[in-house]
Amino acid sequence: MVEPAHLAARRQHPDRRWWRPDWTARVALIPALIITIVCFYGFIVWTFIISLTRSRLLPVYNFTGFDQYARLFANERWWTSMQNLAIHGCLFIGGCVVIGYGLAILIDRGVRGEGLFRTMFMMPLSMSFIVTGVIWQWVMNPTLGLQEAVRDLGWVTFEFNWIVRQDRSIYTLAIAGIWQQVGLCMALFLAGLRNVDPNIWKASRVDGIPVWRVYLHIITPMMRTVFFTVFILMSAIVMKAFDLVVALTGGGPGFSSDLPARFVVDHILNRQELGMGAAGAFVLLCTVLAVISPYIYFELRKARGAH
Amino acid sequence: MNGVELRGVTKAYSGLAVMKDINLEIEDGAFLVLLGPSGCGKSTLLNMIAGLEPVTGGEIHIAGRDMTKLEPDERDIAMVFQSYALYPTMSVRKNIGFGLKMRGMARPDIERRVSEIGELLQITPLLDRKPSQLSGGQQQRVAIGRALVRDPVVFLFDEPLSNLDAKLRADMRVELKRLHERLGRTIVYVTHDQIEAMTLATRVVVLEQGRIQQNDTPENVYRRPANRFVASFVGAPTMNFLDGKLVRDGDAVLFDTGAGCLPVAGLPDHAAHLLDRPVTLGARPEHLVFDDAGCAAKVLLAEPTGPDQYVRVAVAGAEVTARTGPEQVFRSGASVSILADGARISVFDPDSGQAIL
Amino acid sequence: MRLNRVALYGLLIVAAFMLMAPVLIMISTSLKPMSEIRGGSIFALPTDPTFAAWGKAWFGDCTQAVGDVCQGLSSSFMTSVRIVIPALILSVGLGSVTGYALAAWRVPGANLLFAALLVGMFIPPQVTLYPLIILVRELGLFGSISGLVLVHVIWGVAFTTMMFRNFFKTVPQDLLKAARIDGAGFWPLFWYVMLPLSLPILGVAMILQFTYIWNDFLLGLTFGGRSGQPMTVALNNLVGSQFGEKEYNVDMAATMLTALPTLAVYLLSGRLFVRGIAAGAVKG
Structure with a gap:
C-alpha cells in the first residue's frame, strides 16, 4: 500500500520522555501516604508515648512507665465504662443481628412495596447519633414520654423510666442504637439473601422442605460471611460510640452509662488527665484491633486475590 | 525497516522465569502469529512488545530502534484486545479518535481520519453509538478501527477473535487477511487457535513454556514440525505417535513396534540412517492410507464428519486415527489393511523429542 | 398460605411503625405548644399545629438571651x-x-x-x-x-x-x-x-x-x-x-x-x- 503523504511526514519517533506517567501515580499518592503515616500511625505512636508520661493539661515528656495504665485500671469509672461496653456491645450487636436478619427475611419473602418498607427501615440510618439520642431522650422522658403515655391508656403501673435509673440506663443506649443501625444490618443481610442461588429455592420446593427449615438449615449457614461482616461493622460502631451516650444519657445518671470512648474524650478534653486519657485510648485501640483483625485479614486476602 | 526484533528477551516474576531467552526477528510486513496453549507466555510476550510489561532482560527493537525502555505510546504500535477494550463511556467516534486526541492532533484532522476509518471498515452508521449498543463483531471492528486510525508501524492483536461466535470468526479472519494485504504493515498476532494461525500467518512462532519451539512458515509448521510438542499441538485430530524401529524388509520398509508392523511406503533415501534404531514415528491421520499393500488392522470406530471420516483402527499393538474419504463404510470390528505414507511422516528422537526427519 | 401472607405483612407493618414512631413523635411534638405537651400523650397528634417552635429553634429566642447568645440553629x-x-x-x-x-x-x-x-x-x-x-x-x-x-x-x-x-x-x-x-x-x-x-x-x-x-x-x-x-x-x-x-x-x-x-x-x-x-x- 502506498503511504499517504500526510502520514509519511508524521512518521518520526519521539525521543523518550523524561517524565514517566507512573511517577505521576506515585506523586498522586503522597497526600494519602502522609495522612496514613503521620495522621494515622504516627499519631497512634504519639498517643502511646503520651500515655507513658505524667501529662495532665499539656503533654510533658517525663516518662513514668506504665503508671497511667496502672491508674487507669485502678479507676472505678473506667471499669464501669468497660463493663458497660460489654453489656451494650452484646445487646446492641445481638439485637441488630437478630432483628436485622428477621426483617431481611420478611422482605426477602417477596412483598409488595418492598422499596417503601426498606426506605422506612433504613431511614434512621441517615440521622446522626446526636439526633437519635435527642429523639430517644424525649421518647423515654419519665414524666412526659412513653411511660406517661402508656399510663394514660389505663395501665397505671407501667414503668419505663430506665433513662433515669442507675441500673437500667445502659439498656437505653442499646434501644436507641439498635433503632438507628438495624436498617444497615437489614440491608446487608438482604443483599446476602439476594445472592443465594435461586436454584436452591427451586430444589427445596421440589423436595417439599418447609420455608422456615430452608432458612434455618440451608440459607443461614450460607450467610456466614455476611454475619461475620455485620458483627465486625457493629463492633466498630460500638467501640467508637461517643455521640449517642452524650446525647442520650450524658453518661448518667452518675457514670452508670459511661462508655470508654466517652471516658477518653472526657479525660483528654475536660479533665486535664491527658496521660490517663491517652492510656484509655490505647487500650480502646487494642480492643478494636483484637476484634477487627480477622476481618482485615479477610479483606486483604480478598484484595490480593483480585489481582 | 518496520519490523520487530527481540534480542535475548527474558521475563521473570519474582524470580520465576516465564520467558527464556527469546530471540525473534519479525520482518517488515510479516503477519506473525504467536501460537501456543494458554499459559505458554504468548500474551506476556505481546505485552512486552507493547511496553505494557517491562522486560526482565534483553532488548526490543521496533522499526530499527531500541524501544526496550519506552512507554507503550512512544513505540508507534497499536493493539487490539480479545475483550475489545472499548471505552464504555465514549461514542464509537470518540473511541476511535481518542489516541489521536491524546497525541494532540487538531480536531478537524481527527474528524477526517475517523470518518476515513469509518468508511474503510464500513462502520460509518455506528459512529455515534456507544459500545454497549453494538454487537460483538461490531465492537471488534471498532477496536480494529481504533488501531488503524493511528497508522502505527506495528499492529499487535491479542486473541482478537476468541470472543466471537464461529461464523463471525471465520468472516473476520478473511477480513483481517485482506486488511493485512492492503496495508502491508507488520502484524504480531497472538492466538491459541491453530486455524487462525494457519490461515492468517506468513510466519508462525510456536511457544511453549516460555521458549520458542518453532519459527517457520505455517506450511512447514504443519508438515515438518520441529519437535513432538509442535507436532501434537498443531493439527486436529492430533498426530499419531508410535514408538519402535524402522526396519528394512526386502524392498519395503516396515515400522516395527515390537507388537506388530506397519508398512512405510516411499520413505525418502536420505532417511536411511534412521533404520534400526529406536525412534518415534509421527503420522498425521491423512498420512495413514487404507491400501491392500498394508498390514492387517482392525476398525474400532468410524467418525464421519461430512467431507471426511476419521477411522480409529488398532494396528501394530497401538490405536491410531486415519483420515479417509466419506464414501467407504467402515464397520466396527471389520478387518482392513493400512500403511503409512513415508514421504510425509515425521520421525522424532524418542529421548529429546526433536524431529530427525 | 394466605394466613402466612397476612402474618408477613402484619409483622412488616408493625416493624415499620416501630421504626417510624420516634420520627413521627419528633415531628408531632415539634408542632405542639408546650401546654399541649404537658397535658397530653406523646402519641397524641397536635390539635393545634404551630410552627412557633420551629421559628424559635431556627432564629433563637431573644427574650431569654444571655449576653449575645441570641442565636438559634x-x-x-x-x-x-x-x-x-x-x-x-x-x-x-x-x-x-x-x-x-x-x-x-x-x-x-x-x-x-x-x-x-x-x-x-x-x-x-x-x-x-x-x-x-x-x-x-x-x-x-x-x-x-x-x-x-x-x-x-x-x-x-x-x-x-x-x-x-x-x-x-x-x-x-x-x-x-x-x-x-x-x-x-x-x-x-x-x-x-x-x-x-x-x-x-x-x-x-x-x-x-x-x-x-x-x-x-x-x-x-x-x-x-x-x-x-x-x-x-x-x-x-x-x-x-x-x-x-x-x-x-x-x-x-x-x-x-x-x-x-x-x-x-x-x-x-x-x-x-x-x-x-x-x-x-x-x-x-
Whole structure:
C-alpha cells in the first residue's frame, strides 16, 4: 500500500520522555501516604508515648512507665465504662443481628412495596447519633414520654423510666442504637439473601422442605460471611460510640452509662488527665484491633486475590 | 525497516522465569502469529512488545530502534484486545479518535481520519453509538478501527477473535487477511487457535513454556514440525505417535513396534540412517492410507464428519486415527489393511523429542 | 398460605411503625405548644399545629438571651454548610485520585498502603484526637472552618479511597492497556476514561460522605471552638442547656432541622444510598 503523504511526514519517533506517567501515580499518592503515616500511625505512636508520661493539661515528656495504665485500671469509672461496653456491645450487636436478619427475611419473602418498607427501615440510618439520642431522650422522658403515655391508656403501673435509673440506663443506649443501625444490618443481610442461588429455592420446593427449615438449615449457614461482616461493622460502631451516650444519657445518671470512648474524650478534653486519657485510648485501640483483625485479614486476602 | 526484533528477551516474576531467552526477528510486513496453549507466555510476550510489561532482560527493537525502555505510546504500535477494550463511556467516534486526541492532533484532522476509518471498515452508521449498543463483531471492528486510525508501524492483536461466535470468526479472519494485504504493515498476532494461525500467518512462532519451539512458515509448521510438542499441538485430530524401529524388509520398509508392523511406503533415501534404531514415528491421520499393500488392522470406530471420516483402527499393538474419504463404510470390528505414507511422516528422537526427519 | 401472607405483612407493618414512631413523635411534638405537651400523650397528634417552635429553634429566642447568645440553629446551619461543601469535595476528590492511583498503576507498595488505609478506617478517632488537636493548632487552624475541613478530609480519605480503589479494581485490565497504548497518561486516563466510568460510585461516595460529615459530632465538638460549631454540636448544646422550663417542642424542632438535610438526601437518593451503604458500611 502506498503511504499517504500526510502520514509519511508524521512518521518520526519521539525521543523518550523524561517524565514517566507512573511517577505521576506515585506523586498522586503522597497526600494519602502522609495522612496514613503521620495522621494515622504516627499519631497512634504519639498517643502511646503520651500515655507513658505524667501529662495532665499539656503533654510533658517525663516518662513514668506504665503508671497511667496502672491508674487507669485502678479507676472505678473506667471499669464501669468497660463493663458497660460489654453489656451494650452484646445487646446492641445481638439485637441488630437478630432483628436485622428477621426483617431481611420478611422482605426477602417477596412483598409488595418492598422499596417503601426498606426506605422506612433504613431511614434512621441517615440521622446522626446526636439526633437519635435527642429523639430517644424525649421518647423515654419519665414524666412526659412513653411511660406517661402508656399510663394514660389505663395501665397505671407501667414503668419505663430506665433513662433515669442507675441500673437500667445502659439498656437505653442499646434501644436507641439498635433503632438507628438495624436498617444497615437489614440491608446487608438482604443483599446476602439476594445472592443465594435461586436454584436452591427451586430444589427445596421440589423436595417439599418447609420455608422456615430452608432458612434455618440451608440459607443461614450460607450467610456466614455476611454475619461475620455485620458483627465486625457493629463492633466498630460500638467501640467508637461517643455521640449517642452524650446525647442520650450524658453518661448518667452518675457514670452508670459511661462508655470508654466517652471516658477518653472526657479525660483528654475536660479533665486535664491527658496521660490517663491517652492510656484509655490505647487500650480502646487494642480492643478494636483484637476484634477487627480477622476481618482485615479477610479483606486483604480478598484484595490480593483480585489481582 | 518496520519490523520487530527481540534480542535475548527474558521475563521473570519474582524470580520465576516465564520467558527464556527469546530471540525473534519479525520482518517488515510479516503477519506473525504467536501460537501456543494458554499459559505458554504468548500474551506476556505481546505485552512486552507493547511496553505494557517491562522486560526482565534483553532488548526490543521496533522499526530499527531500541524501544526496550519506552512507554507503550512512544513505540508507534497499536493493539487490539480479545475483550475489545472499548471505552464504555465514549461514542464509537470518540473511541476511535481518542489516541489521536491524546497525541494532540487538531480536531478537524481527527474528524477526517475517523470518518476515513469509518468508511474503510464500513462502520460509518455506528459512529455515534456507544459500545454497549453494538454487537460483538461490531465492537471488534471498532477496536480494529481504533488501531488503524493511528497508522502505527506495528499492529499487535491479542486473541482478537476468541470472543466471537464461529461464523463471525471465520468472516473476520478473511477480513483481517485482506486488511493485512492492503496495508502491508507488520502484524504480531497472538492466538491459541491453530486455524487462525494457519490461515492468517506468513510466519508462525510456536511457544511453549516460555521458549520458542518453532519459527517457520505455517506450511512447514504443519508438515515438518520441529519437535513432538509442535507436532501434537498443531493439527486436529492430533498426530499419531508410535514408538519402535524402522526396519528394512526386502524392498519395503516396515515400522516395527515390537507388537506388530506397519508398512512405510516411499520413505525418502536420505532417511536411511534412521533404520534400526529406536525412534518415534509421527503420522498425521491423512498420512495413514487404507491400501491392500498394508498390514492387517482392525476398525474400532468410524467418525464421519461430512467431507471426511476419521477411522480409529488398532494396528501394530497401538490405536491410531486415519483420515479417509466419506464414501467407504467402515464397520466396527471389520478387518482392513493400512500403511503409512513415508514421504510425509515425521520421525522424532524418542529421548529429546526433536524431529530427525 | 394466605394466613402466612397476612402474618408477613402484619409483622412488616408493625416493624415499620416501630421504626417510624420516634420520627413521627419528633415531628408531632415539634408542632405542639408546650401546654399541649404537658397535658397530653406523646402519641397524641397536635390539635393545634404551630410552627412557633420551629421559628424559635431556627432564629433563637431573644427574650431569654444571655449576653449575645441570641442565636438559634441558623448560624450553625451555615457553619455546617461551609464545612461540608469543601470537606466533601476535597475528601471525595482526594479519595478518587488515590483509589485510582492504587488500582490502575504499578506503584511499589500500593497494596501495603491500601492495607494501612483499610486498618486506619477502623481506628477510633479518640486514639489520634490529641495529636490531631496539636497539628491543627500548630497550623493555626484551630476553631476555624478550615481546621474542621482539614480533619474531615484526613478522616474521610481512607473511606473514599477504599470505595474508589475497590471500584477501579473491577475495571478490566485491557481497558487500561488500551488507554496506555492510545497515549493516555495518568491524568488523561483518569479524566477521560476512569472518572466517567465511576459516576455511580462517585454519587454514592458523595452521599455517604455528606451524611458522615454532616452527622459528625466529635470532630465538630473538639475542633470547632465557639465560632466553628456545626449543627450537631449546637443541637446538643441547645438541648442540654436551657434555662427555666425545658421546651421540648423547640428541642424537637431543632432536632428535626438538624436531621432534615441528611434525611432529604437519603429520601432523594433512594437506591444509591442503599447501594452505597453496603459498600461503605465499614465507617461507623
